[in-house]
Amino acid sequence: MIPTQLSVKQVFSVQWSGNIHGNLELIDQTLLPMQLKVLSISTIVEAFEAIVMLRVRGAPAIGIAAAYGVVLGVQKCFRDGNSVAESRDAALHACDYLATSRPTAVNLFWALDRMRSVISRNPNVASAADIAQALLREARLIHDEDRRMCHAIGEHGARLLDDNSGVLTHCNTGGLATSEYGTALAAIFTAQDQGKNIHVYADETRPLLQGSRLTAWELQRRQVPCTVICDSMAAQVMREGRIQAVIVGADRITARGDTANKIGTYGVAVLARYHNIPFYVAAPRSTFDLSIVSGDDIPIEQRKAEEITNGFGRQTAPNEIDVYNPAFDVTPAELISAIVTERGIISPVSEENVRHCVE
Ligand code: MRU
Numbered sequence: 001m002i003p004t005q006l007s008v009k010q011v012f013s014v015q016w017s018g019n020i021h022g023n024l025e026l027i028d029q030t031l032l033p034m035q036l037k038v039l040s041i042s043t044i045v046e047a048f049e050a051i052v053m054l055r056v057r058g059a060p061a062i063g064i065a066a067a068y069g070v071v072l073g074v075q076k077c078f079r080d081g082n083s084v085a086e087s088r089d090a091a092l093h094a095c096d097y098l099a100t101s102r103p104t105a106v107n108l109f110w111a112l113d114r115m116r117s118v119i120s121r122n123p124n125v126a127s128a129a130d131i132a133q134a135l136l137r138e139a140r141l142i143h144d145e146d147r148r149m150c151h152a153i154g155e156h157g158a159r160l161l162d163d164n165s166g167v168l169t170h171c172n173t174g175g176l177a178t179s180e181y182g183t184a185l186a187a188i189f190t191a192q193d194q195g196k197n198i199h200v201y202a203d204e205t206r207p208l209l210q211g212s213r214l215t216a217w218e219l220q221r222r223q224v225p226c227t228v229i230c231d232s233m234a235a236q237v238m239r240e241g242r243i244q245a246v247i248v249g250a251d252r253i254t255a256r257g258d259t260a261n262k263i264g265t266y267g268v269a270v271l272a273r274y275h276n277i278p279f280y281v282a283a284p285r286s287t288f289d290l291s292i293v294s295g296d297d298i299p300i301e302q303r304k305a306e307e308i309t310n311g312f313g314r315q316t317a318p319n320e321i322d323v324y325n326p327a328f329d330v331t332p333a334e335l336i337s338a339i340v341t342e343r344g345i346i347s348p349v350s351e352e353n354v355r356h357c358v359e
Contacts (some may be wrong), residue, residue, distance in 0.1 A: 058177020
């Protein structure tokens with residue numbers, strides 16, 4: 001990967017540069033907020049590594065990056081003059097490989113299924129380059145659709161946020177986590193654009209600090225008033241009456257509305273219920289997995305102990321201590337006041353209402 005310096009104004013999470021011979025470019029989110037660097041990724045192995053290491057992260061952004069990763073996976077075929085059959089195999093193999101990068105965000109599998117369907121929908125292509133062309137077209141479509149979904153979610157979500165209110169959010173759901181603009185943060189950006197005065201409380205989001213490193217950075221750039229709190233402060237901040245709504249994103253939502261999101265989200269939902277504060281989830285339809293009903297069936301990613309014991313270069317627990325590090329938890333539907341999608345607001349959250357909106 002070749003890091004290049006980026007000017008402050010050119011912010012995008014993921015983009016494809018050039019034609020079928022081009023590269024995937026993404027902001028290395030592990031370096032924020034200290035450094036804004038774009039990585040130019042030219043192999044599928046690098047794309048896989050970027051997803052696993054959270055250089056690109058956030059459910060929609062992972063799906064988009066993986067779609068472009070499939071294009072990288074077939075580039076060698078047309079460079080080497082491989083047959084159409086070999087290129088098809090390479091594309092399907094690329095999808096299978098990228099699907100093993102992270103297990104929870106369903107947008108990854110949704111995007112890879114769309115890339116697989118390009119192969120089945122185009123049985124008569126003449127060359128390996130034509131396959132790459134069709135794959136790149138689909139990846140760009142996925143990317144463009146996400147842009148539109150984010151803006152629609154922003155419009156619907158802003159209706160739930162009152163003027164002069166405090167809004168708590170967890171993890172990062174802005175432009176970095178999507179094509180641009182975001183999901184839960186999109187609702188806040190839109191509310192601000194409408195002239196509403198919103199003060200955001202950003203949970204720092206242990207262990208990888210997506211809240212303090214990324215959400216606070218995005219909010220500051222857009223001049224949205226923001227206060228960072230440790231995750232353990234949410235209850236106190238709610239008790240003090242500073243929070244009028246909670247809004248978070250999602251990595252996978254089941255048919256009845258159970259929602260996997262960054263570890264700690266479930267705790268925030270429990271706290272919100274206790275303090276009588278509405279708890280909203282914002283996500284595109286690509287985040288719904290209607291093949292499962294119960295949140296118990298969502299696979300939860302387990303990550304390395306070092307993220308907790310040696311985060312950000314400093315050892316903070318004794319050697320060889322036992323550590324449990326699930327990256328996500330599941331908030332049951334009954335704690336969710338409404339789910340905001342690009343098609344509108346699902347409330348109350350029930351299987352009937354979810355299927356009606358999403359199918
Ligand atoms: O592990 P991460 O940083 O990829 O987790 C991201 C989240 O949990 C986000 O809240 C979710 O993907 C929604 S992004 C719009």
